[in-house]
Amino acid sequence: MDTLLLVLRVGLSLGVVVVLLWMVQKRWSKGSRAGAEADLAVVSRRSVGQKASVVVVDADGRRFLLGVTEHSINVLHDAPAPIPVDEPAFDESMRAAGMGPRGMDDAGSRALRARHHRPRQEALSGSILSPKTWQQAGAAVRKGLNL
Known part of the structure; x- marks a missing residue:
């Protein structure tokens, strides 16, 4: 019976902490959305x-050096923001020449992409709010209790 009460107290405490963290995160994110x-x-x-x-x-089509x-914050220089380079067109022209996007053949390009490929992570990955x-944690508890 004591173990059950202890587990309930710990669970309730953890729930309160999670709710408080969620409320604090919501309050802080409201202030940053106006700037976003x-x-x-x-x-x-x-x-x-x-x-x-x-x-x-870069702000509103201008580039500033601050x-x-x-x-204090001082503007040292400002100019029009550079136009972004259309990288897919560059990659296509390199492939047409028989080269990958970095000047290597297609096999080398594929190997480079495979080496640097990282699986997409969820926004909550590694967080206490993540279902994973x-x-x-549940699997570790079950393993510890030999269930």
């Missing part, structure tokens, strides 16, 4: 000192 509507992308960042960095940002310190995590 703007067309803004950090292209690159380089530290130039302990508390200073240079950042390249100097960022602990107390709970399935693995």
Whole structure:
């Protein structure tokens, strides 16, 4: 009977913690959604000192070079954002020449893609909210209890 009460208490505590984490995540994500509507992308960042960095940002069709310190942000340079290169057209022209996208033959290109291929991960992969995590935990408990 004591074991059952202990398991129920632990389960209830874990449930409360999960609900609280979910509520905190929802509150924080609301603030970031307003900024997500703007067309803004950090292209690159380089530290130039302990508390200073240079950042390249694309915003609304413009590219900005920003100097960022602990107390200020200064625009160092701005220009039109570069037009993205149509990579599939480049890959097709390389294949037409008998070469892969990186200048190697098709067999080498396939081997390179196979080596660097990673299976698509879910957004919650490895999280306590992931169903797969709970399935693995259940399997470990069953194995420990020899069920």
